[in-house]
Amino acid sequence: MANILVAHLNKSYGKNSAVNDLNCEIKSQEFVVILGPSGCGKSTFLRMIAGLETVTSGEIKIDNIIVNDLEPRERGCAMVFQNYALYPHMTVAENIGYSLKVEGINRTERLQRIHNVAKIIGLEDFLDRKPGQLSGGQRQRVAMGRAIIREPKLFLFDEPLSNLDAKLRVQMRIEIRKLHNRLNATSIFVTHDQIEAMTLADRMIVMNKGKIEQIGTPEDIYRLPATQFVAGFVGSPPMNLLKATVIDCSTVKIDDQLIRVPQHDVAIGSVVIVGIRPEHVEMDDNAGNNVFSIDFIEDMGSLRLLHGKLGGHDFVVQSLSGATQQLGQFKVRIASDKIHLFDVATGLRLQI
Amino acid sequence: MAIPPFRYFNYEFYMNNRSYFKNNKLAAVLIAPQLFLIFIFFYWPASQAIYWAFTTQPPFGGGNEWVGFQNFQELFNDKVYWNSVYISIKFAIYSTCLSVVLSSVMALCVDRQLSGYQFYRFAFFLPYAIAAPAVGLAFRFIFAPDAGFISIINNYFPGSWNPAMNGHDALVLIVLANSWKMAAYNFIFMLAALQSIPRSVVEAAAMDGASFLRRVWDIQLPFLTPTFFFLLVINITESFVDSFGIVDITTGGGPARATDLMVYKIYTDGFKGLDYSMAAAQSILLMIIVISLTFIQFRFVEKRVHYR
């Protein structure tokens, strides 16, 4: 399939910069997810790869060919849009086969290929319907069928699951990944949902405000977030991020609470951001070193989220369901080797 | 559908970051026919009219002579011209008032959605589909001094109704004909405006205890105001311009120029009288009036709407 090389990519609309100095490499047959909040530039990035947006500066190479000035159809990509973008007046079969019609492929071959694709997406019985007569999930599958039939080098997905209900979303993301595996495709998938990103990606590109914050496997990004933003964005429930003052090379202080942290070399007295994931805190009224006051409990069935304050700051602890948990002040034990430290000014991870 | 419907200039047009096709040569080819047509049949004639208005044509051919504002001065000194202006204004005011009032009543009644309202709604907009001269001829028959129906009055009060002789009667005739047709047009817009008032607002007023008439006054009429102004301008413009068909068929501008509307006079001066310069000068003045009206509609009416 295709490998993509992006070098110093910039896009600005007049004075406003949408994406800034993007660099990355996507290997053939990888499933890469671009993750980020709304307005971070991820869609713009995808659309530049597709050829739907012009590039202000920088280079995009697909299979070592610079594609900056190529039209979308010349790039060998297929795209699945957020709102499906199905042609409302055409049947499912016509929608899927449209690109072949444009190419000039004769009718018999077209019908054959449409039929094959319809089998893959499970819509053989719906070929004569119009998009208006289909459900959201079915429309999504038609959109995918339209992309698949072109046997493209590269699949591009622009938040395709955002308009589906929660249950369908889970189902469809599994189908998308399975499809990718089956077709040995290279895929780039854009989303703001970090769970989708974590479950689908071979590698993730996390973006914020037009810049790439981190590129890595889901595991790396989860375990070793490179910036404060990534730390707070990836993971559900989100990581607790608190301002703390450095006491010595392995202790910080949040209000009146002292917390053991991994070794570091930040100057004493300076302020750092401390990151602690809710699942790395244990309720331990006996051996706990820190005090946590719970004021709200969310019971999710298998887990509990305990909301409260640690050292005067909002804090969340995740615990397994079990004995009833009361509100009030309790002692907790924080796994100090799992704590992350970030520079308060740059947000970058402080290396130990 | 937005209320009210009105012509406005879409500023977001060029700020819209839409998906474009790259073939600008094709774009040029596509737009060329329309541009060609409007150049030949709009811009050139319009500029010619300006040219002729400021020149005179010598009677035996040859080039035009520049005379500045002389043609206009002649016009302004011409009683006959002022008569046509005066008549046109009267006509505009009378027929606009009549048709707007009629159509408002029609719209309000139909909007109540009593049984059979679809039938009325259908009938009410039919008159607009009929050509102006056909309307004129129909009304000329009905209101003829010696045929039709209205002349029955002459049996009781001899000589009281005669549009062929009495200028005032003639004006009444064309006002009625024009209003009949325009009421249908206005009705369509009024009804659309009424129907786009969210039902919930009307229902809330009903819950607040407002009776139908109260609701009409407090809620529906204010909602209608922009459409109302819009129609006012459109009606006035149409009465300056579209009335030709009615006048030519019914009264021919008479009797004694009692219905000599500006547009009719341009026709008679230009094509019967062959005085192109004067016809052009009059056309310019009429154009100015029409453009000002359209302008007023943009500025004034649009502002009134935007506060919503």
Added chain:
Amino acid sequence: MIERTPYLDLLTHAILILLFIISVLPIIIVFIASTHDLPTVSRVPMALWPGNSFFENYSHVWNKSGFGPKMLNSLIVATMVTVGKVMISAITAFSVVYFNYRLRFFFFWLIFITLMLPLEVRIVPTYAVAADVLEPFRTILAWGGVVLKIPEINILNSYSGLVLPLVATATGTFLYRQFFLTIPDELTEAAKMDGAGALRFFWDILLPLSRTNMAALSTIMFVYAWNQYLWPLLITTDPNFATATMQLQKIVPGPAFGQPPVWNEAMAATLMVMVPPLIVVIIMQGAFVRGLIAVEK
């Protein structure tokens, strides 16, 4: 909503019936008048029930007064205007919405301004142009000192003369433009990704989606073109090219002087002129109303 307003309802019904009669009565009277013979129709008041001379009157008008061919002309002209308008407006709007070139804004304005001045206000010079269509170019070239022998094309007394000036205004373009602006961008992008070029997109996707618009525009254009009076009057002196609507003038001798019109025949002619647009509007009511409203936006 439940509202007990019996008196108001009664009043509303009464008003509606009255207005209904006012709306429809003239048409009915025209019909009835056209079915009487001359003496009956000239009586005051005219009898309110149909007479017996229906076929007589109509065949008389159709043949002797030559209304038949005129109706055909009207049909041809109205159809040509409608088709021409629908097509030209579509491609013009397409050019203005889906391409990005610097003069786009300027051209849009240029087309927009033509809405401000209806034909009646510029009849004299438009007639002059129709007499010699390429005159503008000749004159402009002459300003530049170039004297080219550009042929004189005269479209008076022809279908092009009747049709082209009516197709030259901007109404349809606005309708399409507005509609095109509501089509989601993603559809265009999907088509691009599918490999469609501009014309393909226009033909395969934009036009099919515009069907309701086209119906609305066609309806109002047909009615508008059929009902044209002043322009056909000016531009055709040859009876072979006269249209039905303008022919009404010939049916009626001079209003102020001379004989009163032969009313039953005049009414028959009037009815014939009225009927086709009425039929079109009756069949396509929804499109007609939609078209009028959208055009004024």
